[in-house]
Every structure is written in C-alpha cells, then in structure tokens.
Amino acid sequence: MLTLLHTADWHLGAQLQGWPREAEHRKVLRALVAIAAERRVDAVIVAGDIFDSLNPSAEAQKLLYDTLKELRAALPAATIVLLAGNHDPAGRIEAPRALFDLVNVAGVGAIARKDGEIDADVHLVPLRGAGGAIEAHLLAVPYPRAADLPVLEGESEGSPVVRSVCALYGELIAAARARIGASPLVVTGHLHVAGGLESEGAERRILVGGEHAVPPDVFPPDVAYVALGHLHRPQAIGRESIRYSGSLFPLSKTEIDYRHGVSIVTIREAATMVEHVPLPRPTACLRIPPRGGMRRQDVESAFAALALDPATPADEKPFVHLTIAAEGPIVGLDAEIDAIAEKFPIRLASLTVERPQRAETEAPAPAALRLSERQPVELFCEAFALTHRAEPTAEHLTLFHSAAMEE
Template identity: 40%
Template sequence: MRLLHTSDWHLGQNFKGYDRHAEHRAFMDWLLDLLAQRQIDALLISGDIFDQANPSAEAQRLFYGFLAQARARCTALDIVVIAGNHDSAARIEAPHPILLGLGVHVVGQFNARLPLDEEMLQRLCIPLHRADGGVGAWALAVPFLRAGDLASAQGDSYGAGIAETYRRIVDAAAERRQPDQALVGMGHLHVQGASVSSDSERRLVIGGEEALDAGIFPAELTYVALGHLHKPQTLGEGRLRYCGSPLPLSYSEIDYLHQVVEIELGGATVISTKAHLIPRPALILRVPAKPLPLDEALAELRELTVDDAPEGLEPLIEVQILASLAPTDMRARVDEALAGKKIRLTGITRTSPQPATASADETTSPRLAMEDLQPERLFQRLLDEHPGIDNPDELHAAFAELLQGAYEEDA
C-alpha cells in the first residue's frame, strides 16, 4: 500500500503583509492530482494545518474544501490529521464527528494522564486500508503534546513523558494489528539533530527541553511521520522523517526542497520512500542575492525579468542594500527601478558595511542588519563568539525558556 506524508501547511499565513491563499490553493490542486495519479491509500498530515490558533474563515474553507475534494476524487482514501503547536487542539477537533463520515480522522487533543480505554484507542490507533479494503497498516496519531497533557512522576522530564506516551500506545496497537500490518507513528515535535528554521518555527519550550531524543520512538514503529520543522530531513537511519512545509514560510527557507513523501509498504516493511518535489507557485527572491550598494542593487532590479502571474502568485521580492545610512529617497528609487514589473515587494533590508579600517586578520564582528536584531539570533551570535563553551544545547534551551516566559509576561 502507499501512504503520503505531509505537514506544516500553515494555512492563513501572512508573508510580510501578503496572504498566501492563492499559493496554498495551487499546492492543494497539485496534491489532489498527485493523490489520484499515485493511487495513494492514506494521506497523513502531521500538524500545523493552520498558521494561527484562530484561523480565518477563508483558511478553514480552504482546508475543509480540500478534504472534501480529496475524498471525492479518491473515494477509498484514508486521511489522518493531527494538531500541531500552531493549531487550536479543540477547534481543529470540533468537526471530527462529521469528518469521520468522510473517512477523515482528526486528533487535536490527547490527555495522556487518563487511562487508554477503548474509546481513546479508537481515536489514536487508526486502521489504514489497502485498495482491496483490507487493513494494511495502523496510524498512531499523536498530536502535539504540552507538559500538562502528560502523565509524569515527580522529577520526570518532558521527554520521558513523551517516550512513555508512545510506548503505551504502541503496546496497545500491537495487540490489534496482524503480523503483516505496519505501525506508522505520527508526531509534531522537535527531534535532536534536526535542522531548524529560526525565522518561522515557533520554539517548543517545555520544561527546559527544546529537542527530544530520537530514542523516544519505539522500535516497532516502521515509519514515523513528523511535523513541526520546515526543512525536509531524515533521522534515525531514515525511519524518522520530516517532510517539511509545502511553501517557504520565511526567506531563510527559500532554498529548501519542499516536498511530500510517498511511503510504499510491503506488509509491515517499508519497501521504498520517494520525495515528490512541490512546484513553487510563486517565486520568492532576494534581489540582489547579497547586499550591494544602492546603485548596484538598483541596476539589478532594473534588469530583473519576471513572467506574468495570476493575482496572488506574483513573485515576492526582498531588496538587499549595503549602506551605512538609508538615503531618504531609497524607497522611491527602488519603486522606480521596479516600475512595470508584476511583483510583490516585501521590504527593503539595509546592512551596514564593515569599517574600512578592518583587515582580514582582525576579529571585528560584522555589523548586523535590522532583521538580525532578534533575541534568538543575538544569542546564537554570542555563542558563536565563544566556540569552546560547554553544553550549548542546554544553554539554548534555557534561553528559549526564559524568552518564552518574557513573551508570556508581556502578553
């Protein structure tokens, strides 16, 4: 049987003042075609469906419209959806009784402090059907879990609570499955060793733990379909996989190979995995590619050629200027250079050049752009200046927890 793994759609995202509705619509149209062409048996969506806990009506309409279209085109398709940290667990789960009639299973919340009774197991352990109607695998649909969701003894860490949760669910699922049926885990969390996009991924700061050990996932899981990190990547010898987001959610992600992942199962074994690269509906560019003096940057902007695109799919452009001070007419000159081009200008960033007296042998730190004046980036710069420091991961986690506390106090 064939499964398709996707995550982190972030419907309703606003990119530097521009909505992504047309881009998400194009992605969904492409995904619908892929589901039909590849004769996919089950679609797994591993969290962060929406960009905000209170998504717009337009974003919700887009998502639920996609579910209806997917089932209309692929009538036997199983769809499993879990909530991510950006989603409202209660809101995303509210229409579950109706969606279940369409073959869509939604798990928004799970209280691991309660016993795993039969009703709860039916919500978390979901049979995935082959084309012949037989059960070929089981999806263990674990949504994003907060510390309050976990059953933990005094002194237990968040990671220990997550590990215990997966262990209990796997043990219960093992009693239901047949030997030739795979157990496929789902989760929305940060696994140690994975690359992070600090510009757009909200830190998961829980009990001082930022990332969790890959060993929390029991060996019985044939494949683990993860969400939260936007860069496609594999861990645990390929058994754990982030498919990544379908669209770049910040300029730091424009070089990612955005994809969905097809998993082919033969009995309880993964036969193959195949990444399907997602066509980028709208170009996202930095022009020039690196900061240049204003006149040189303007020359590149005048030479820039873009194809006509439908409304909402015009290229998103950020202009990078190298200058000590911003000329008062800088925006006007940029607008003049881009006149007549169908683009969406997301902003102009200015980077100060290094002092002329600095030599290659000196250790003068580079001047920071305005976008670099973020707490996480400044803290990382401090760590970079002290390469011999002990336990940088622990310091990152401690700093992130303090920062989260500051945000909550400010709110």
C-alpha cells in the same frame, strides 16, 4: 502493500509581510491532490500545523474543507488523517469528528484518555490497502501540549519536558501494541526530533525547558514509519523511516532553497520505502542578490533585469527578498526602496541591510558609564554611529537638538 502520502505544515492563512498566500495554497494543494490521485495512495496524513493561527480565518477553514472534498472525490476509499500542530486550534480539528466519521476522515487535536488510560479508539486508525484489508495501523499523535504530558516522579538528568514527551510516546505505543500486536505501525508526531535542521526564524522551539528536542530513539525500530511535522525542511532523522515531509512552499526567506514536496511511503510487509516527490512552486521567491548585499543605487537596474511582464496578476508577482550592503547612514532607505519596488511587478517581502564585519583589531568598546553620567547628545551620537557606521552630520545634530527642545 500500503501506500501513504505524508504532508505537514500547510499553514493555511499565513501571510508574508502582509502579503496573503491563499492563491499559492490553492495552487499547491491542487498539485498535492493530483499527486495523491496519480499514486493511488491509500491514506493521506497531515502531520500538524494545518493552520497558521489558533484563530484561523473563514477563508483558511474553507480552503481546508475544499481540499478534503477534492481528496475524497479523487480517492473515494482513502483514509485521511488530520493532526493538530502547535499552530492549530485543537478543538477545531476535533469538532467536526461526527461528520468526519461519515467520510473516513480522522481529526485528532489532543491526547484522549478514558479512565486515565490512552483511548486507543481515538488514536489508533486502521489503514486499508487497495483490496480493503487492513494492512497497518496509524497511531495518530498530535502536538503534545502541557496538559497532555504525564507527571514524572523523582529527579533525573535532562529536560523534564523532554522526558515527559518520551514517556507519553512510550505509553501511546504500548497501548497500540496491546491492541494490534506486531502488525505494521505508523506513528505521527508534531515536535522537534534531535538532529533535525531548523529554518532560522521560521519555526518555534515548541518544547519548553533547557532542551527542546526529543531523541529519535523515542520511536522504536519496529515502527514502520514516523510521519513528522513542525520542521519545514524535508529531511530524514536517524533513519529514512523517520521523516519530516516539510512545508508546501517557502514560508520565509530561509526556506527558498528547500525542495518542498510530499513524502510517498510504501509499506510492504516488513519493508518501508520512502520517496520525496517535489511540488511545483506556486510563486517565485527570489533572493536579490543571491548572496551578500548590493549597493542601493543598483537596486532599480536589478529589478529591471528580472524582465517581468508588467501585466503579471497581483497574486502571481514574485516575492523578492532584498539585501542592501551599506557602510554609511541608511536614512530614508525603506521609503526609497518601496518607491522603486512599486515600479515593477514584484512583492517586496523583506529588506535587509548588511554591514561590513568589524575588524578583529578594532579597539573594544569603552566601559559603560551610568546613564546619569552621560549627556543625551552623546548617547544620540553613539547610537547613530552604531546604526549607520558613520558620524552624524551637523544637520542631524540640529534636528536632534530641535526634537530635544520639544520635550
């Protein structure tokens, strides 16, 4: 029997509207180590996007190494595998390889070849059970960068990039099977598999071309488990054994409702069982109001209703995503809301303005004229009305003409 902890998308060094997330990362990674120790896992797989930036800060790198140290202290015999994602500097994942080898950590940042063929010595990692025997192998596949993809001859339907990624996985899996035969195989991936639900605004479409997702059948049915990274929502794709573990905590407003956690995978001969284990949310992330928008004059009372302790430490203040319902001008709204937020122990993470939907019976917009046929004041009035859903006042027009005179 073999027990794995699958995690991904740590995004160490990430910020939210300028607010650092390091304190949250430290808390949640300590919880992850505790889960790994409690479940006595035989391996920990981090399926990409360990860092948030291709040039991670010294603090972000130190946090990674601190976590590896804690994992090794809690699980002296466990295998730890780090895969590069599209956010990661592949070279920095691989550079410590000589030191990683001493402590049974594998770091794979790019596809490795020897004499043109897949280097199985790099990509195939033995996974040992509690007794020390090899129970399965891990095919460690990082984010496939353009230089990693094979060039395919001839023409075919669909995205050539997707076809190249599928061909790359076919080559990798064939190389693994040539080495281990029919033994249990775990495969990793940092990419978008078709059918996966994205987080709006949080994840890049990382395969170029008209199609950006590979089909789930790129992973053959004889693969025991597929540990995926990139999508932040925990989810299975196609079958329960193809899974995104998701991110550690909400990295954007769209992720507030996710059940963030890790995947605990048990492989016993031909059977694979997967359990999603939630992680405690290190900092509250609030959407105010929960749905829709609120009037600007109600914001202060809504913040007061949270009844937060004024002595809340800075790195424990909840993140607030505020939506204002507005029909007229919103001039000065940002400054007004910032001034209100400063009175409370919160961190304003986003401010969205929600406007009423246009009625379907409204007349269509007039045909566009050439710019040379328009007066600047006409363009100003139209832009103001479009933005604020109200006509500019005499004071607005006076300010516009005054600014125009200065040009």
